[in-house]
Each structure stands twice: as structure tokens, then as C-alpha cells.
Amino acid sequence: MLKLVFVRHGQSEWNALNQFTGWVDVNLSETGMKEAQEAGRKVKEAGIEFDVAFTSVLKRAIKTCNFVLEESDQLWVPQIKSWRLNERHYGALQGLNKQETAEKYGADQVQLWRRSYDTLPPLLDETDPASALNDRRYANLDRRAVPGGENLKVTLERALPFWEDQIAPALLDSKTVLVAAHGNSLRALAKHIENISDDDIMGLEIPTGQPLVYELNDDLSLSKKYYL
Numbered sequence: 001m002l003k004l005v006f007v008r009h010g011q012s013e014w015n016a017l018n019q020f021t022g023w024v025d026v027n028l029s030e031t032g033m034k035e036a037q038e039a040g041r042k043v044k045e046a047g048i049e050f051d052v053a054f055t056s057v058l059k060r061a062i063k064t065c066n067f068v069l070e071e072s073d074q075l076w077v078p079q080i081k082s083w084r085l086n087e088r089h090y091g092a093l094q095g096l097n098k099q100e101t102a103e104k105y106g107a108d109q110v111q112l113w114r115r116s117y118d119t120l121p122p123l124l125d126e127t128d129p130a131s132a133l134n135d136r137r138y139a140n141l142d143r144r145a146v147p148g149g150e151n152l153k154v155t156l157e158r159a160l161p162f163w164e165d166q167i168a169p170a171l172l173d174s175k176t177v178l179v180a181a182h183g184n185s186l187r188a189l190a191k192h193i194e195n196i197s198d199d200d201i202m203g204l205e206i207p208t209g210q211p212l213v214y215e216l217n218d219d220l221s222l223s224k225k226y227y228l
């Protein structure tokens, strides 16, 4: 049985402030660090030994990856970072308070922006410093892949090549894989793995710091899914 473990980063400073975050590189909160360490302890208790770990280029996920590996005494495990595992880019919503935005535009509109598969957020010009697209870590990024903001569909389209090129081959090579990433990049990959419809994906939430184990068959079809 092939094994894949998803961990959504622990609570971030902007999760705590209820702000749209996306590609803004905010830190874990104190609570988030504890959640990530607890996730590592659960991995250790479950006796899961990773061969490779994948994470994004955002510190809240990278630190979560490190905490999980440190607490399970596996800091030696090779780590590969990619922007393709980043949180969905939240466009012009980045930095706004979610509650205030709901009061301004209505809760239904905000729920569509947050959870619908194909509604794009209001886009941000790539020259806007808040867009993060000019940061040097994205120097090789094809800007058409992230048109100033992403819905889940665009997030899946840019995460999928990383699944195909890196994660799936590692699994098919019988490696036990950790993916420490974000609410929406993990929802996108979960949609693919679990074959969830465009409508049903609206209802899927992945909690922070809870290791989610996928046991997969040899053709990467889903056998079993559970939280530690």
C-alpha cells in the first residue's frame, strides 16, 4: 500500500487575524507552531517514516514541514520546495479582513470567492507590491499561470504538473511522501486524488496541523483516508 501524508500548515499570524493571506509570506503563530509540533508527534506515534517531503516556498508551510520532521526525528529527509504547492493567490483580497469583506460585499459573495471551484477573486496587478509575483523566488514563473489571483481550478492546474512530475513518481517508486502545504493547494490535490466533483469540493475543509493519511493502490487510486 502506498502512503501519502498531507499536513496543512499550523495556524498562521493572518489566520489568527482572519485576513486573506494567499501568497503573502506570513509566519506561523505561537499556536500554529504548537499545532505543527503536535502533528509531528502524531506522525511519530503512528510510526510513519518518510522518504521525501514536499512543501511550498512560503514559510508557514516550510516551518510546518520542519516541525513535523523534527518532532518525528526525521529532519534528514530530503525536502523539495515548489511555488506550485503555494496557497491559492488571493488577488486583491490579500491582506483584507474576511469578516469586514463579508460585511462590504455580502457573505454569499465572499463564500463564492473562498470556496467555489471557478470564481476568481478580484485580480491584482502584478506590479502591485502586495502581489508578491515580483519576488525573486518567482523569477522563473510563467505569469500566465497565476493571472493576478487564483480560484481552485487555476490552483489545481498549476499544482497538477508538480503532482505528475514529482509526487506521483515518488509514490510509484514506493516512497512514503509528506506534503506540507496550504488549505487550498491541498484541497486541489485532494480533489484530484479523491476524484471529487466541482460542486462537492466546495464542502471540503482541511484543518490546520492535522496529518491526513492517504493509503493508495498501485495505480494511485484511493484505498483509505484518515486523520491521525
Ligand SMILES: O=C(O)[C@@H](CO)OP(=O)(O)O
Pocket (backbone or CB within 6 Å): 015, 019, 020, 021, 022, 023, 087, 088, 090, 114, 183, 184
Ligand atoms: O487566506 C487564505 O489564504 C486561505 C487559507 O487561510 O483562506 P481561505 O480559508 O479563505 O481558503
